[in-house]
Amino acid sequence: MYLSLNRSERRLHRLKLWVCSGETLSKELAAKFFQYFGDHDGFKLANFYGSTEVMGDATYYVMEKYSQIDLFPTIPIGRPVDNCAVFLLDEEMKPSRETDTGEIWVAGQNLARGYVGGQAPEKFCNNPHASHPDYSRIYRTGDYGVLCKGVILYAGRTDSQIKIRGHRVDLQEVDRAVAAIQGVERGVVLSYGQQYENPEILAFVKLGPNVRLNVQRIESALKDVLTDYMIPQVIVVEHIPLLSSGKVDRQQLLKMYENTNNNDDTTIYLDYDYCDVKPEDMEAARALFETVGEVLGRSARGAISLSAGFYELGGNSLNSILTITKLRDKGFYIEISAFLGASSLGEVLRHMSTSPGGTEESESPKFDVVRMRHEHKNRVIEMIVSSFYEKSELERLRHCDVDRWDYAHFIEVYWEALLLADLSVVLTNNDGTPVAVVLNFDARDEPDVEFTWGMAKIMAFFEFLEGKVRDTMLPKGKGAILNSIMMATCSSLSPADNVAAIRQLEIATVNIARERRFLGVFATNTSPLTQQLGRDVLGFQILLDYQVNKYVDPNGDRLFAMAPDDLRAMVVWKPVE
Structure with missing residues (x-):
């Protein structure tokens, strides 16, 4: 902006190399650079990427012409600097394919030994892809990247991926939508209340001069480009506070929001409209x-x-x-x-009524209940893979080499035994298509199966939770405990139908236990929805409530160290009368 004030003076034209580092270089800013300096006098704009842990910078991309701006969707962060290696890895620490998003890990002579006091040891670990001792250790940046035409494009922070109403949301996608609204001079999108049950997306917006936009119009514009659960609460501010470094003071914005909304968790002002209430x-x-x-x-x-x-x-x-x-x-x-x-x-x-209206079994069922049969196999595998590999919070946090096909293999190995036991249930819709499944076994008559390495770690975790509870607190002998080992629903179900399906599966399992004269139903739940439904509605007793990120396996590995403190595993039991 300063340079453009007086274009008649050729200011700073002897300074040929310019460096951007520490913040995302936008296409708009790069365009202004070349509009001012031109293409033909040897000016270079270098975009660097890195952090303190890697001595400032790890990658670079040099631009010399205006035409380079449109070569990629965003300005690349480029290639590794000398003596440095950059890896884009998936959740299993395997290299991501080109055009697939991967987490950025850095190795090399520029890597710090770790944090003071040994904090966050999971950020620095042994490099499974090292081919030279200089690259034997690797650092997890917490950023996403994409390999495109030989260079890396920055794809946002891993902590910008949050969960809203059961859906994963990339805050940067919301941020781009806010910034694209005509009249918005600056927008900052943040999440608030991740530690509570109902996190929110907040969009702090500074309007351009003489712009007449209100909150309703901004939210209406966002509804045209974002799905409902991604729409942020819009807060129009007079200025965006900055730190001394020039970066946005996010904490100040959140404090501003808290103060404005009397956000002390005791005083919340909501709009209650009792018009037309008799x-x-x-x-x-x-x-x-x-x-x-x-x-x-x-x-x-x-x-x-x-x-x-x-x-x-x-x-x-x-x-x-x-x-x-x-x-x-x-x-x-x-x-x-x-x-x-x-x-x-x-x-x-x-x-609504002031008297309890019957039991959990009295409601009209939403789906048809059938015993699982051979023709359900492919659909069951599809639902299990979707629910456990793609959606389950526990599996998404794994670092134990479990693959999506391990779950398919799991069902393949167990399938005949499941059919023979005749204890598992499938829910079908009107046309007979399975939409939910629960896999059940006699807890003391399960087949002895050898799992693949990653899956073995997952199953060892569940045995760690269930073993002592099952052996010390529950009835002995075969035919006493019906173990509900897996429950899955179709990903296309609406939130309402999803709840109805889970509830119906739980009731069907209790009915099977009663029919086959089991003394009760035993399960371990890591889904907050299933936990709440079982505890508050269906009357399951909690025998163990375990904080997942505290688990240390027999090798001393913390498989779920990245899990939030509120991710729990609950071992539950319901006696059958």
Whole structure:
């Protein structure tokens, strides 16, 4: 901006090499560079990438002409500097294919020994791809990259990938959508409340001079390019605070948000609209609206009213069960299927009652229940792979060489024994297509199977959790414990249908246990939804509640060290009367 103030003076034209490092180099800024200096006088713009742990910089890309700007989707971070090696690795520490996103790891003579006090040891580890002792150790940058035409493109921070209402969201994608809105001068997208049940996406927006945009218009524009669960709460600010380094002061923005919203977790101001509520329904409506407000908190999208839909307000599978549970605590009851199927809170209100309306088995089933048969095999494998390799939080955090096909192999090996036991259930929709499955065994009559190396580590973790509980706290002998070893649903199910399917599988398993005279059902759950459904609705007893990132395997490895503290594994039991 300074150079463009007076173009008649050729300022800084003897300075030929310019370096950008520490922040993303945008195409817009690179274009301004060449618009000012031109293409023909030997000016070079070098884009460097790195961090303190690798002595400042690890890769570079040099631009000498304006035409280079459009060679790639973004300005590359380039190739490794001398004496440095860069690896793009997937979740199993295997090299990513070209055009696939991989995490950036760095090795070489520029690598630090580690952090003071030995903190975060998982960031520095032995390099499985080293071909020379200078590269025997490797550092995890926490960034994503993509190999494109021989150079690396920066693809965002790993910590910019967050979970919102059960969906993974890349904050940088939201950031780009905000920045693209005409009239937005600067936007900063952050996540708030990852430690709570309902994290939010916040977009702090500074408008250009004389721009008339309000929050509603900005959010409306975002709805045209983002899916519902990605729409941020927009906050218009007069300025974006910066650190002394010139980088955005993200903590200051979050404090600003907290102060503005009285964000002390005791005072939350939400918009409750009781228009059209009949006097005789007011007590129940207040209980419903306030419960929805408690559950959704600041993430509630719009006024809580009779016409508002729970999912439109920001609800999801997990907090729908929490809402039903809290309503029961206040003396109001509603069947799960009625709550999940309601199009609005008004419809929820019509189904609410002050008396318990039957048992968990009394609701009309959403799907048909059938015993698992041979023709279900391919569909069962597909659902297990999708649910456990692609969606499960535990498996996504693994560093134990488990592959998606290990789960397919798992089913292949167990298949005949599962059919012979005749304890597993499949749910089908109207046309007979399986949409959910639960795999069950007699806990003391499971086949002896040798697993592949990665899968063996996963199964060793579950045996670590279940072994002592099963052997010291539960009935002895065959025919006593029905072990629910895996439960999976079709990825295409809506949040409401997903909850209904899981609930129906749990009830079907209890019914099988009762029919075959087992004394109870035993399982280990790592899914928060299944945990909450089992605990608060179906009456499972929690025998062990374990913090996953504390697990150390027999070799001394912390397989799930990167897991958040709130990721739990719960060993549960339900006696069958």
